[in-house]
Amino acid sequence: MNENITRLLxxxxxxxxxxxxxxxxxxxxxxxxxxxxxxxxxxxxxxxFKQTLVQLQLxxxxxxxxxxxxxxxxxxxxxxxxxxxTNEAYRALLQQIEGAKGKKNELEDKVLGLMESIEQFQRDxxxxxxxxxxxxxxxxxxxxxxxxxxxxxxxxxxxxxxQREGLLQALGAEHSGRYEAIxxxxxxxxxxxxxxxxxxxxxxMKLPPxxxxxxxxxxxxxxxxTCTRILYQPAPEPAAQP
Numbered sequence: 001m002n003e004n005i006t007r008l009l010x011x012x013x014x015x016x017x018x019x020x021x022x023x024x025x026x027x028x029x030x031x032x033x034x035x036x037x038x039x040x041x042x043x044x045x046x047x048x049f050k051q052t053l054v055q056l057q058l059x060x061x062x063x064x065x066x067x068x069x070x071x072x073x074x075x076x077x078x079x080x081x082x083x084x085x086t087n088e089a090y091r092a093l094l095q096q097i098e099g100a101k102g103k104k105n106e107l108e109d110k111v112l113g114l115m116e117s118i119e120q121f122q123r124d125x126x127x128x129x130x131x132x133x134x135x136x137x138x139x140x141x142x143x144x145x146x147x148x149x150x151x152x153x154x155x156x157x158x159x160x161x162x163q164r165e166g167l168l169q170a171l172g173a174e175h176s177g178r179y180e181a182i183x184x185x186x187x188x189x190x191x192x193x194x195x196x197x198x199x200x201x202x203x204x205m206k207l208p209p210x211x212x213x214x215x216x217x218x219x220x221x222x223x224x225x226t227c228t229r230i231l232y233q234p235a236p237e238p239a240a241q242p
Contacts, residue, residue, distance in 0.1 A: 002218045004175050005192070005232045011167045011179060012192050014160050021157045028150045032143060039139050046132040053121040060114045063107050070104040073097075175221060182229060193224070194234040203227035 077096045084090045168176040182191045193201035195215050200207055205226040207215075214222045215231045222231045 001232070001235070002221075004171060004221060005218070005230075007167050007171050008175065008179055008192055008221075008230060009232070011164060011171070012190060014164045014167070015183065016190075018157060018160050018164070021153050021160070025150065025153050025157070028146060028153075032146055035139050035143050035146070039136055042132060042135055042139070046128060049121075049128055050125070053118065053125065056114055056118050056121060060111055060118065063111045063114065067104055067107045067111070070100045070107065073100040074104070178221070178223075179230070182223075186227075186229065190229070192230045192232055195231055196234075200224040200227060200229070200231065202229045207231075 074097050077093045077100065081090065081093055084093060171179070179191055190202065195201065195207065195212060198207055198212060199205060203224060203226050205224070207224070211222060211225065211231070214220065215233050218233065223229060224231055
């Protein structure tokens with residue numbers, strides 16, 4: 001095979017590998033962001049759990065203040081019983097006392113319910129924190145592994161770019177320039193394509209006989225007249241063993 005074709009094919013293979021590596025690199029930031037979002041979601045869930053416990057304790061404190069206020073009301077109304085001068089006023093004070101006692105009992109029941117909830121949250125807190133830290137560490141390890149993967153990809157790309165530059169220099173300005181021009185105009189497509197059954201392996205158009213002969217002679221770089229891609233004659237497949 002023509003030496004320049006061999007170099008061009010090697011260059012094309014490098015570019016395919018570089019495109020694949022770049023695609024992998026492009027996927028790293030969204031993957032990292034997804035893991036970071038998972039950590040934030042995890043953190044928020046644990047913070048919400050702790051905040052719920054804080055709110056329960058605050059609610060309990062407020063109820064206890066309300067209970068104290070009702071107790072003060074009972075004492076105040078009780079102290080006024082001996083100073084009232086009418087039965088109506090006496091009955092009104094008794095109603096106030098009973099109402100305050102009833103309210104106090106209701107509040108105490110609520111406090112007991114809150115105390116049970118607080119105790120349950122406190123029992124769960126250690127397990128929740130342990131699970132949170134375990135999951136966070138797992139996600140952080142994934143981010144570290146992703147960063148290591150990205151570093152390896154960058155190193156592979158750097159090595160291949162050095163190889164690519166060497167091939168471009170070996171090809172010379174004319175052939176390397178033609179290759180780069182076709183690659184720019186045919187992004188995502190191969191620059192070199194084989195002749196297959198008398199047709200271009202890229203655009204599938206039938207090739208004129210004289211062009212096929214030029215490719216077979218393998219003396220010069222030949223391009224498809226339709227898609228302008230560089231043509232080459234693939235090596236024959238080895239014969240099957242009897």
